[in-house]
Amino acid sequence: xxxxxxxxxxxxxxxxxxxxxxxxxxxxxxxxxYVIGNLTAPAKSQWSWITMVKQSTWKGAWxxxxxxxxxxxxxxxxxRIKSADLIIYKAHGGAFRLGHCLxxxxxxxTWIELLKTKYNIxxxxxxxxxxxxxxxQYPVPVIECVGAYHYLIDTLxxxxxxxxxxxxxxxxxxxxxxxxxxxAPDMLENLDAxxxxxxxxxxxxMLLVSPLVSADTHTxxxxxxxxxxxxxxxxxxxxxxxxxxxxxxxxxxxxxxLARIRSGYNRFAPKNLLCYVGKREVMRDVILTLAExxxxxxxxxxxxxxxxxxxxxxxxxELVGYRDKHILDHCDAEFVDFAARCLxxxxxxxxxxxxxxxxxxxxx
Numbered sequence: 001x002x003x004x005x006x007x008x009x010x011x012x013x014x015x016x017x018x019x020x021x022x023x024x025x026x027x028x029x030x031x032x033x034y035v036i037g038n039l040t041a042p043a044k045s046q047w048s049w050i051t052m053v054k055q056s057t058w059k060g061a062w063x064x065x066x067x068x069x070x071x072x073x074x075x076x077x078x079x080r081i082k083s084a085d086l087i088i089y090k091a092h093g094g095a096f097r098l099g100h101c102l103x104x105x106x107x108x109x110t111w112i113e114l115l116k117t118k119y120n121i122x123x124x125x126x127x128x129x130x131x132x133x134x135x136x137q138y139p140v141p142v143i144e145c146v147g148a149y150h151y152l153i154d155t156l157x158x159x160x161x162x163x164x165x166x167x168x169x170x171x172x173x174x175x176x177x178x179x180x181x182x183x184a185p186d187m188l189e190n191l192d193a194x195x196x197x198x199x200x201x202x203x204x205x206m207l208l209v210s211p212l213v214s215a216d217t218h219t220x221x222x223x224x225x226x227x228x229x230x231x232x233x234x235x236x237x238x239x240x241x242x243x244x245x246x247x248x249x250x251x252x253x254x255x256x257x258l259a260r261i262r263s264g265y266n267r268f269a270p271k272n273l274l275c276y277v278g279k280r281e282v283m284r285d286v287i288l289t290l291a292e293x294x295x296x297x298x299x300x301x302x303x304x305x306x307x308x309x310x311x312x313x314x315x316x317x318e319l320v321g322y323r324d325k326h327i328l329d330h331c332d333a334e335f336v337d338f339a340a341r342c343l344x345x346x347x348x349x350x351x352x353x354x355x356x357x358x359x360x361x362x363x364x
Contacts, residue, residue, distance in 0.1 A: 010182055012318065013321060013322075014309075014318065014319050014320065014321050017093040017318045017319060018226050018228065018310060021316070021319075022129045022228060022230060022233075023034060023317070024160055025095065025098075025228065025230075025233055026230070026236075027181060027231065027234060029098065029132070029133075029134065029240070032097070032098050033097075033099075033132070035054075035100075035102070035355060036094070036098050036099060037100060038306070038320075040099075040100070040102075040103035040104075040310060041102070041272045042102050045083075046105045046109065047068060047111060048066060048067075048068045049063050049065065049066075049067055049068070049105070049108075049109060049247065050062070050063055050067055050068060050102065050105075051067045051069075051070045051071045051077060052071070053077075054130040055147070055148075055151060056150070057144060058100050058128060058129075058130070058141070058144040058145070058147040058148040058267075059128075059144075059146035060126060060127050060128040060129045061101045061102055061126075061127050061129065062077065062080075062081070062124055062125070062126055062146060063102075063105070063108050063109075063112070063124065063125040063127060064084070064112060064123070064124040064125065065112065065197065066079065067080070067124070070201075072139065077154075079125065081156060081158070082156070082184070082312070083122065084122050084123060084124045084162070085121045085122045085123065085125060085162065085343065086115065086121050086123040086124070086125070086162055086163075086164065086339060086343060087123070087124055087125075087152060087158055087163050087164075087339070088111070088123060088125045088126070088163075088164050088165075088339075089126050089128075089148070089149060089152065089163055089164070089165045089166070089175075089203075090125055090126065090127040090128065090135035090165075090166045090167070090171070091106075091127075091128050091130065091145055091165075091166070091167040091168075091170075091171035091172075091174040091175050091178075092104065092105075092127065092128075092168065092170075092171050093167075093168040093169030093170050093171045093172075093312055093315065094132070094169070094170060094171075095169070095170055095237045095241075096132065096138075096141060096170045096240070096241040097132055097133045097134070097236075097237060098132065098221070099132075099165045099242055099300045100129060101127035101128060101129035102127065104315050106317075107314075107315060107317075107332070108125050108127070108161065110332050111123065111125070111332065111335065111336060111339075112124075112125070114330055114332060114333065114336040115336050115339060115340070117331045118292075118333075118336060118340075119340045121339070121343065123339075126148065126152065126353050127351040128144065128145055128148045128174075130144045130145055130174065131144060132240075133237075133240040133241040134240035137240070137241055137242070137243060138243075140240050140301060141174060142174055142177050142178065142181065145174045145175070145177075145178045146178050146182060149178050149179075149182055150182065153182075153200045153201075154200070159341070160200060160201030160202050160203045160204065160346070161201055161203050161204050161344070161346035161347055161349075162346075163203040163204060164203060164204055164205045164206065164207065164270075164339050164342055164343075165178075165179070165203055165205075165206040165207070165270075166206070166207040166208075166209075167206075167207075167208055167209070168209035168210060168211070168235045168312050168314070168315045169209070169210050169211065169212055169311065169312050170212050171211075172209065172210070172211020172212055172213065173211060173212040173213065173258065175206060175208070175211075175212070176208075176213070176258055176269075177258070179202075179203070179268040179269060180268045180287050181306075182197060182200065182268070183195050183196075183197045183200070183202065183267060183268040183308050184196060184197070184267040184268045185197075186270070187261075187267065188257075191257060191260060191261055192264070193286045194267060195266075195267035196266065201346075202266075202268070202269070202270050202271070202347035203270045203321070204270055204271075204272065204343055204345070205270045205271070205272040205273070205274070205338060205339065205342030205346075206269065206272070206273050206274070206336070207268050207274045207275075207276075207335060208273065208274070208275045208276075208278065208287075208356070209275075209276045209277075209312055209314045209315055210277055210278060210281060210283065210287065210311045210313075210314075211275070211287060211290075212283065213259045213283075213286060213287060213290045214258065214283075214286045215238055215242065215244070216236075216286075217231070217234050218284055219286055220259075220281045220282040220283065220285075220286065221281075221283075221285060221339050222232070222278050222282055224281060224282050224284075224310075225314060226280065226281045226310065227278075227280060227281050227310045228281075228310055228311045228312065228316070228319075229281065229283065229311050231284050258290070259289065260288055260292055261290075261293065262293050262297075263293070263297050264297065264299075265293075265294045265297045265299055265300045266297075266299035266300065269294065269299075269300055270300075270342070271299070271300060271301060271342075271345065271346075272300070272301045272303075272338065272341070272342045273291070273294060273300055273301065273303065274285065274303045274305075274334070274335065274338045275291050275300045275302065275303070275304045275305070276304075276305050276306075276307070276313075276314045276331065277291075277304065277305070277306050278306070278307060278308075278311055278313050279306050279307065279308045279309070280308060280309060280310050281310050281311040283310070284306075285310065288306075303338065305331065305334070307327055309321055309324075313329070314331055320338050
């Protein structure tokens, strides 16, 4: 299977991969999960980087060098977590109906190795394996993501200055709503509500890749017929996850409100935001509108990168042709630089005990 995946990634051009992925996404959820699960399972050599975890309200995986040594060794796991300079909190994409917490291992390992070699930053990734629709509809996956984040900041007492979130597609929506529920939960009922949780620091930064920020598909750019997101898939996703259009009280579907936030991002969002979007994706404009709102708000440093690819091109690397692979390499380096800068700024601006904070000279 490893050799087949490598063959597919290396030799099948994007013009062929796009309709293949569209077809897989349109399958009944059981079949779709099976195919995606097999195509994105970790390679044998990558299992040494992984230890699976399960708490009472969520499950996922810790990813880092030799993390398999921590399996069934909680003391060693906690020591590795406490000694890390950076925790990347990851919520994967997959239209809320498929995907898993280990589906981007190539990217995860690249990040960790680059952070170490370029900045001597010891990073771990906590990737959340949230429950999927239609068996588990909204808000179950969000509640699980909130539980995992509270585990970091409350149970483990990891300061926000050491945390960077990453969410792609559906995972972007989960990251945004998780932060709202943790830091400014009253916004769920009133978008003008203030932040109420000051006991926990805001995270140092966030990477959003083609984030889902609106369910108003009338504003999407359906002229991009080659995007992974089709009208039929969007209808299916919102029915399975949000029970639309049957849901009677849309005010309880808070995903619908994310694109309506126009100010006050510092109530829940980190100071630094990096956003990757495809020029040929149907959600492009609504994503750019959200990014511009955050930038205009004045409290968030927003860095947007657009490339001439489809939805979630950064993580679904089969969408990027061989001649353009240098773009992915550049983006890997860009994210690592972004993460190092976020850590440096957060460690200077927020006073925490030296034992729980990365020192500024560590990332110089």
